[in-house]
Amino acid sequence: MDILIYGIINSATLALMAMGFTLVYGVSRLPNFAHGALYVLAGYICWLLLNELGIPYILAVFIALAFVAAVGGAMYQFILVRIRGMAISEIIASYAIGLAILEGLRWGGLKGGTFTLAPFVEGSIEILGVSVDWQRLLVVGLGTVLVGLLWIFVNQTRLGLALKGMAQDERAALTLGIDSDRMAVASMALGSLSAAVAALIILPLGSIVVEAGYHVLIMAVAVCIVGGLGSWTGALLAAFVIGFAQILTVAYLGAHFQVVVALLAIIATLILRPSGIFGRQKELEERV
Amino acid sequence: MASERDGIRKERLDRGIKVRSDGVYCISSWREMAFLLSPRLLLIMGLLLMPLILEPAPYWQKVLIIVCIYAFLALGFDFLAHFVGLVSLGGALYIGVGAYISALLNTELGFPLWLSIPTATVLGGLFCTLLLWPCLPLRGVYFAIVSLMFPLLAARLIEALDVFGGTDGIMGLDGFANRWWEMYLLVSVLLIALFALRRLVNADMGLIFRGVKDNDQAVKASGISITFYKAVGVLIASCLGCFGGACLAHVYMWAGISQFAMDFSIIPIAATVVGGGGTLVGPLIGCLILVPISELLRDFGTLRIAVYALILMGFIVFKSEGLMSFGARKYNQFEHWVEI
């Protein structure tokens, strides 16, 4: 039974991590390799505000969210927009930015395990005979809320529908007067926001370390590849598949095999069904 | 456009000597031959003489070795990215694989150094190609993502499973007979690789690679398997990287997780972008510039990675042609402002 509970929690965690990445790729076809860096940045900013400036927790959280969203948008507006369309450059540039942020943070002092954020709610609760921290429940709960909000946003609001239109057919959206660059900025900001939300919910469970940035990037990418680059439902499903696979591995084989699961999932997907579970994009075919 | 101001524009003309010496006619005059050959001779002689020049400063000889190892990676990256169309973000994979295989051959199977290095090169190249094989039929972004992730995953795997020496690594490898061997082996193989690749991309097979990159539909319609030739490209690049890795292991007489580190992934890319992509020589020049800077910045710890990343980003966005193309242009052409 604990496998079920832990499985759900792990899957929700993965889904939360991957949301931002899949959002940006789905809308602007931009693989944001700085995703992990933004995640860690959010945690660090919050910690700074909390501990160095003594700002109350709730306020610090909101400021951190806003800050990271702004960084994401600015990243696009000032840097990525200049190399839009050149796939190689986009990948390298976003990777470089992420790297600069992460290693810059490491040099700036983010070393060792002393950077922690307090969980929102202390203590734990028993569910079906398994002891679960409140914070972990919060991950599942807030994660579901986030996904729900995103869904509502994309399907009901004007901006969201515009983003969805962009994702489906950029040219058609352009002819309808939707500015692709502004949309891309919006999607980057939203994606960064998601990364930040994920960070601020998940990081309290451990400590803030630079390695988390790389870990999150790997996991987000794994989830997106298995689920299909650009498909949100696919990412959700993939998060569950990988999440449960990891928990099962921990239960029967040992904790250090978690990473192997991610690796195997990627390789298996690429061999068996390259476009992922719900991948909308075909491979190198379908060209005029 | 940057080269246009109000009322005037920049005009570029080939220098007279370039026009005269293009094609077969260059043999007719010493001056023209010198014009064509001197940059290349400068590079070759410079590299070959470097170990001697640096004799009084053994620290810098070590740096030269590191430059060469990075140059192998950068050469592979440039070749893959600009001649085959694949962006390989994880050069560290090749270094790590080459280092570990050579270390294992040396310590476990008792292979002597001059046997373990070539074997590691070939085996490592095959292994890396096999790992990356599933992504080859897919769109480029998959290859970039997976190539980035493999070294990260490999490091964590070795750490978690505690194999191959775990976090301590494999120690007690044979070293080279002396410094001269280290340096000249690397420099000469590098030069050979450079010229071999140059010949390759200009030969018929180079045309196929170019087709794979630019016009894969036509190549497919001509009865040629894209996946196969991409694999050949990856094999070449990974063999280069694995050679570098194997040599690195024996220079330090140690193989460990840090050989999967970020440095090895980011510096080749930065070197290529700074030095000039698509030229095969550019990455070499980029390494000559960036690696010494990297060594000087060692005291700053991982900040230097942040610095390269920023330099890389700057170049990609603002001056993506790189120094080599820039320099070649200046050398071969002169510009002046002309009234419209």
Added chain:
Amino acid sequence: MAEPILNVRDVNKAFGGVQALAGVSFDLMPGDILGVIGPNGSGKTTLVNAITGFIKIDSGQVIYKGRDLKGLAPHKIADLGLTRTFQVMRPYFSLPAYKNLIVPLFSPRARRTGGWRGGGRMGSRDTVAVDILEEIGFERESYVPYKNASSLPTGYLKRLELARCLALRPDIIICDEVFSGLSMSEMASMVPLMEKLQMEGVTLIMVEHRLRELFRLAGRVLVMNFGAKITEGTPDEVMANPEVKEAYFGSEEVFSYV
């Protein structure tokens, strides 16, 4: 009486909500020239892509020389001798024309067959390339084969595209609008070229818009509209068919308002 060299049976392909190909079927006899016509968007190029493996079909069969082509990659299909040209040509512009043939001459099929006119193992690829260009109408004695592809007019570029197919010594060439963009004089020399290819034993499928020249060459014509085959027959039969007129020009009622 020979077997058909190509059977296309009930091929269907949908892109999302759009049915690009709806139950298209036809047979192709060796040595024939089959024309494929239809208004823009009728699925002609999709059909070509489907037959040559660039698109996976939803259902139906494509049988070439008795062999089902299901699941084969495009380069494998070309390797079997079923080749196609591209409407949008992208040769290596900065290279001489004959260098553009090096890639197809490098393929396994070309190396097996020696390319067009080669008798078995291939000699120097460059020589074979220039030979093929001469066959296709590039005057050998002149410097035209050695000109950069960027300076060639459309007529020569179309021939280059055909030469790319010929390098594989194909059994079938599917020509995707080779007549488009040609001037009258270029056209005048293109038609005899297609006849010559037919005489050399190549079976042709020609997707075209320029009907007058096509009807001089094609023995049979297939008309498509909205992804389906409307009719098939000799050029005369097809032109007399009222459905064909309706497909191109709209129905009678529309005309009455004009």
